[in-house]
Amino acid sequence: MNTYETLFVIKPTLTEEEIRTQITKVKEVLSKEGGQLLGIDEMGMRKLAYPVQKNDRGYYTVLFYKAEGKLISELERNLRINEDIIKFLTVKYTNTKELKQFNKLVEAANKAAPAQESTTKETEATEESKTAEA
Amino acid sequence: MAERRKFKKRYCKYCEQKVDFIDYKDLASLKFSLSERFKIMPRRLTGNCKRHQELVTVAIKRARQTALIPYIVDRKNVVENPFELIK
Numbered sequence: 001m002n003t004y005e006t007l008f009v010i011k012p013t014l015t016e017e018e019i020r021t022q023i024t025k026v027k028e029v030l031s032k033e034g035g036q037l038l039g040i041d042e043m044g045m046r047k048l049a050y051p052v053q054k055n056d057r058g059y060y061t062v063l064f065y066k067a068e069g070k071l072i073s074e075l076e077r078n079l080r081i082n083e084d085i086i087k088f089l090t091v092k093y094t095n096t097k098e099l100k101q102f103n104k105l106v107e108a109a110n111k112a113a114p115a116q117e118s119t120t121k122e123t124e125a126t127e128e129s130k131t132a133e134a
Numbered sequence: 135m136a137e138r139r140k141f142k143k144r145y146c147k148y149c150e151q152k153v154d155f156i157d158y159k160d161l162a163s164l165k166f167s168l169s170e171r172f173k174i175m176p177r178r179l180t181g182n183c184k185r186h187q188e189l190v191t192v193a194i195k196r197a198r199q200t201a202l203i204p205y206i207v208d209r210k211n212v213v214e215n216p217f218e219l220i221k
Contacts, residue, residue, distance in 0.1 A: 007159070007200055043159070049204040058201070062159070089200050091158075101155040 001036070001066045003102055008079055008088035009058035012045060019059050022084055026063065029078050035067035041109035052086045064106045144181035148190070156189045158196035161203065168194065171207045 010022050043060035079088045093102040167175050167190045174194055177187045197203045
């Protein structure tokens with residue numbers, strides 16, 4: 001089992017619900033292939049530094065997980081097929097120093113998760129909290 | 135030359151803070167090694183040690199891939215608020 005982190009960017013044109021379903025889709029692939037999800041960091045809607053497929057913004061999500069190496073090719077294949085995902089990056093954490101940092105990141109993500117939803121702006125916040133309750 | 139003077143004192147800031155790992159998502163830690171036009175600053179100007187320069191370089195390149203920071207800033211490719219990202 002190796003530790004990995006995958007960041008992916010979802011198209012800004014989707015509605016809040018559609019973004020949720022996209023994230024769960026990726027999570028399903030993870031669980032189906034035997035990955036062990038440790039934490040999710042949703043960085044939310046951000047401005048992209050340069051246009052990607054004519055999009056100026058994107059919804060950033062980071063998954064922290066433990067999995068076998070085989071899973072990555074399957075996960076990336078799924079991300080590549082999906083037209084609503086415009087960018088992704090997988091990083092492997094190997095040595096002890098990196099792993100220490102990885103655990104810190106996971107902790108921060110888990111702590112931030114409930115707090116983040118209340119601080120996100122305007123309508124997004126209300127919608128997010130609704131989905132969280134449901 | 136003004137930039138050169140800014141970095142006159144030569145010591146590695148990352149060593150000082152005992153940084154072991156630089157996260158590509160943490161733009162605040164990358165900011166120091168980026169120029170105004172989002173180029174990677176050379177070691178001779180920042181005073182970074184070799185080990186940390188390598189860590190920073192990888193992190194910056196990853197941040198570029200994920201559209202967190204731009205590859206280039208020029209007249210055609212203007213960032214509306216260039217310092218908004220690395221403030």
